[in-house]
Amino acid sequence: MDEMRRDRDAEGRAHNARPRDGLGRPLPYGTPGVARQPEGVVRTPRQTLLEAQRLLDAGxxxxxxxxxxxAWKSGPEDERELWRGLAQLAVGLTHSARGNTTGGARLLRRGAGALAPFAGSAPHGIAVTGLSEWAGELADRVESGPTVDAAAEAPRLRR
Structure with a gap:
């Protein structure tokens, strides 16, 4: 019986090395894909927002x-829900663009809920209220069935 091999990183941890498309879907080995984001990068909040906005705008x-x-994993404890909420918005948009309208709407709403405690403060200039409204409106639209264009629906992260 052939042994199933798992891709591993330099430390021996399981790490899927399959190429991915722009929406993060795995492609067959050997297929050209989109460059992956390196994991575990510690950025300033400003760098995080600039890089995330660039990627959102690119679909x-x-x-x-x-x-x-x-940012969620490396940031201060009192901001973890902020970054987790933003991650959920991004993955909600991902699922919505992939055609998973139920999961996309659910994640958009969950992300907006995680941002709710930050609505009055706009940490790091993040447009928390605008993002929450965007997420709710997009969730309502995708629940009715249409797949969305990720680049066309990219939200503005900062005011």
Whole structure:
């Protein structure tokens, strides 16, 4: 019986090395894909927002979610829900663009809920209220069935 091999990183941890498309879907090995975001990068909040906005504008919300995930994991405890909420918005947009309208709407609403405690403060210039409104409106639209264009629906992260 052939042994199933798992891709591993330099430390031996499981790490899927399959190429991915712009929405993060795995492609067959050997197929050209979109460059992946490096994991575990520690950025300033400003750098995080600039990189995530660039990726969102390019129609790559899956990759923006990975940038937010790094901030969520490396940032101060009192901001973790902020970055987690932004990651959920990005992955909600990803699922909506992939055609998973139920999951996309659910994640958009969950992300907006995670941002709610920050609505009055606009940390790092993040347009929390505008993002929450955007997420709710997009969730309502995708629940009715249409797949969305990720680049056309990219939100503005900062005011």
């Amino acid at each position: 790559m919300p899956f990759h923006a979610h990975e940038v937010f995930e790094d």
